[in-house]
Amino acid sequence: MASDVEKWKDELYGTEIRAEIERFAEAGWEAIPDDEHDAWFERFKWYGLYHQRAGQESYFMMRIGPPGGVLEPGQFRQLVEIADDFSRGPAENPEFGNGWIDVTTRQAIQLHWIRLEDVPEIFDRLEAVGLSTVQACGDSWRNIVGCPVAGKDKHEHVDADTLATELHDTFKRNETYSNLPRKWKVSVTGCDEGCGQGDINDLAFEPAEKEIDGESVTGYNVRVGGGLSRNEPRLARDIDVFVTQEQAIEVAGGISGLFRDHGDRENRYNARMKFLVDEWGPEAIRETLQADYVDFELETAGEDLRDSYSYNAGEADGKHDHVGVHEQDDGNYYVGLNVLVGRIGVDDAYELADAAATYGSGEVRLTQRQNIVFTDVPAENLDDLRGEAVLDDYSPDPHPFQRGSIACTGTEFCSLSIVETKNRQVRFGRWLTDNVSLPEGVENFHIHLSGCTASCAQPQIADVSLRGMKTRKNGEPVEALDIGLGGGLGAEPQFASWVAERIPADEVPGAIANLIENFTEVRDGNESFREFVAARDADELADLIEPEETDYDDPYLHNTKRTWYPYADEDDLEASPAPARADGTPISSDD
Template sequence: MPTWKEKLAGKMDSQLEEEIDVFETQIALRRSGKLDEKIFAETRLRRGVYGQRYDNGHRHDGIRTQELQYLSEMTKGPDTLWDAPGMQRIKIPFGGLTPDQMDALAELAEEYSDGVLHVTTRQDFQLHYVHIDDTPTLMRRLAAVGITTREACGNSIRNVTACPLAGVCRDEVFDVTPYAKASSKFLLGHPDAQGFGRKFKIAFSGCRERACGLVNMHDMGCIAVKRVENGEEKRGFELYVGGGLGAVPHQAKLFDSFLPEEELLPISQAIARVFARLGEKKNRAAARIKFLVTKLGIDEFRRIVLEERKTMPVDPRWTGYLAAVEKYKEKPSREASPLNGRQRPEGFDEWYRTNVYCQRQAGYAVAAITLPLGDLSAWQTRGLADVARRFSGDNVRTTVEQNIVLRWVSEADLPDLYRELKRIGLGDAGAGTIVDVTACPGTDTCKLGIASSRGLAAEIRTRLAGKFFNLDEAVKNLHIKISGCFNSCGQHHVADLGFYGTSRTIGNRKVPHFQIVLGGKWQDNAGAYGLAMGTVPSKRIPEVVERITDRFVRERQGTETFQEFVKRIGKQELTTILTPLMQGPAYEQDPSFYSDWGDPREFSIGDLGVGECAGEVVSVAQFDLAAAERMVFEGQLRLDEGDYAQADALAYRAMLQAAISLVKTQFQDVTDAPDTVVNEFRTRFYDTQLLGDRYAGSRFAQYLFKRHLSPPHEHTRDQAHRTVEEAQLFIESAYACYDLLTERGGMAAPLRPPVHTEKAAGIR
């Protein structure tokens, strides 16, 4: 029976196909001990393959505990093996999905995971309990439907997010979708975005006032704006940099009030280059770009970026996509028709009030699919794909609130759509309201989770859902967001009521607690962060929600928002409301406080592991040298198979790869043309004697020069074997040179201009 690799050959993007083949080889190298764990860890993270926590073969999904038969021997804790089943993150740029892609995701969830798809707060999907040996096949099957996992994790540019209403919003300046799409494509795997000390997140919003893309909490955020120049309307962006949540939240700073659309990609590239060069690498806690912007100040940061922009070689991709932007248009699957007089099933009116948004295109609507805890089963995903084909076509998007929206639904079809959603268990009302609680995975699967964010979210949702339609209107539209630790994956800083997990000791026992954060601003693109109020035992957080919202309803002045209410009554008064709830009972009085939501075991933080959110700091040179080693490894395999020509070619490519890894430390924009690489390498590392062995001198460099100048006329086993061996020695000398440069601090030297030389790249 043919393998998936054989079945899908030629049916995916050629670059993605090659990258997946490379990753499969890297897994083999790691398993055989030929690839350093640190490099492999960052490599797999950049493929979206993430370590996860185990719970003795069980997983609590917020409603019930399900047993995972094939993980019965796994143990919860930090010491899981490198190749133990983990999480696979799947990038969905701007949240855009098609029904065919949803079908593929459903199949993969069933075959390789636990049958559950999780929508993240970055519009991604995550599958859990995926074995690393299955990931290359999973990636190929995704690539065949136009989806990648590349740079879904690690120190890279993560999924580019955008407002899920882009293109249909009644308030937007223009549709940001094609710009988000172009940015994602341009920056994916870009050489200038490979040397970061931490991750980098980008968001697009079509207007300032709404939450949309949450621009203010991003490393780089773009808000659509227009202005008139010489009588002609021009598109551009308000560009913000240096935002971020985490333990130390920062509001983004205005970089440019009007960045012309043609400058979006080159300025993004320039920012990436500056961050890669000047960003912190050693102190992981201060390595996000927000710290660099704060350190330099926005004016100096802007100056450096604009100077960098001037030095960059022109790339036709910067503006190549713009001709198609004006023509970009989604196609509805059905004709528009009003809802007038259509028979409405039971529950429809409540669902319509919270889950339907009328588009600016008359007769069409967006229908939000509420996903409790961001989860849906493979069966539901497949059913939703069929529903989308019928009512929405290819116009499906995930949201940062962990939901899914169907766009371009004819208003007349809404009752039938609701019936179909109810049939597959996806007809809940309350999207975007207080019952639609956002939560990160927390202690379910995250190694850094301290308290059960999902368990608490499920409890709050259950309590509020039972009385939702009796709640005051001012309370219904509040947002609750929960993180399992201080890292803010659940975005608690921008919630009206935010919570993040922590631990306290009562007597000699640990008790799960949550820090309370009040008054964050979801609107105005995450316009303000909330105030930390103190910690409360996890089992009392639902009562916190009730007390705070009741007080808000009783004392609200006119149309006062929750943020205005919090600011008016102040932290001291709010603390008096919470103080009676902060002290937990003794174990003998109520042992339930000493276990977490959905977990009957006594609470402990002894199972915390090493998180992988920050990835590993691996330089571009280290990645390139690891790639050279992989090529030699593949060359050896071809040699063993008797393919001497391919073995020789791979060994030669490996030497060029190792050479370019060193050249890039001095000349970032070097091309990969062999003559250029060899010339630059000769002048910078051979002539200067930077590359040399204590005993062999510069002999190993001669191997590259010889093979470059005199390729073999015929390929024999002896010739190919010799080239493979020489390539390995050359790579070893390149590693030694890199280590020497690092010790001397040479890696931080300013970039030097290209070498202009007329001499041949041969042996002198």
């Protein structure tokens, strides 16, 4: 039986939603009929609007997805101004204040506390600079991710930026592909470092060469069915197809059409491409693609560059994360700045926008490690850029524990999350920086904190993977984390092994400190952490994690999901000021 979501999508979906959003915005939040809330909030996702969690009714998260994370000159500043004007909540966050932008692991920007009544003006302002929220959420083509320095990079093999943009232009607002069984995540990698993270996407284009009619042709190999969610991580599978840049569009349409027609619309838990590939196998996917969805003879896979992939490959001295100062192909430089857990307060964001325009081209790019990159900085501007005060906090040379931190949204706003994440990860990073030394030669250490098994912080591809859980401590339920080790991508991608479960959150920094101390003592020469983990079984690794309380203080051990906002002075759900009218006045249930 088709789910309610499928019924709602059949009734109205895609670009038709825009007029309905504007109608409700004009009439106000209360104009949405009570018995249609679920249907409309599901549809609004297609336009990048996600209703915030219980206790925050009438407020929305808004996502803006620029293809490949490229924000052209002026676009970043426009986003900051929108955040300044519209992304303010009824209470402050103790780490970040009130008003910020979030950089996501899919190279998008998220704003919170957005009121429906403000959405039309925000849409106008976004469109004025060429940005959009279209298909940022919902069951369709999501933001195309890829090499964040595509078109500028010395490591580039093919221009991923061109293909990412063509895919974006072809498949956004495209009625044929606007209603898929579930989300559809696409990655384009163009470099020899593998920074597009194709292995964890539904569809991945990876750089390759193929000899065709005696000529060496540059293009992409195709993989399908990767993803991390629901305790069912999969690496994208090779379907033995090579495409040129021109063929990539038709093949992308074909594979997403195959998913549209054959994905499971009865059961949303089974509706991702990874499960269809599990069921059919890569060979049957290829055969069906050839038979029913493309009009030319598919080439077999070409020679790929995967052996050279270094991005998130776990090398002890490797960085490969775009942070720092790097020469571009044209002799200018790109400067990657660390953004701790991806969140930038609006005051800092204005300063960063100024710096990008003053010292570079004004272009700002977003990375899959929640960081930002300024491009096109001439050599003579580098020292002045480095001297900007805002770079003290958004550093091109951050401490490894700051550099390696990623966190998802967490219970601050998300319905799925089990634990608080961003503020906790900030506190973890601060404590680890102050108290723990990495062994000599280890310059990179990735710690990813995800609030639940949806895995938005991509925990399975980190050195230390943290996943939200609960446990009981002193007779009371407290927020806890599962700990996994040894994940990463590169030439030999590997998901983390979960070796310790349900560790009270206040004992996790102590556990990481003890783990690193044990690693330092017994590692073999210059062994990387990932090699160290790979050489040991789960029991050995579990023994190296010794959770303990330290002077780290965790203010979020209680059930943060049972609050309307975890940091409010009066945080009970009953104290929530939501839902609220456009001016912020609460709407009581008696109204």
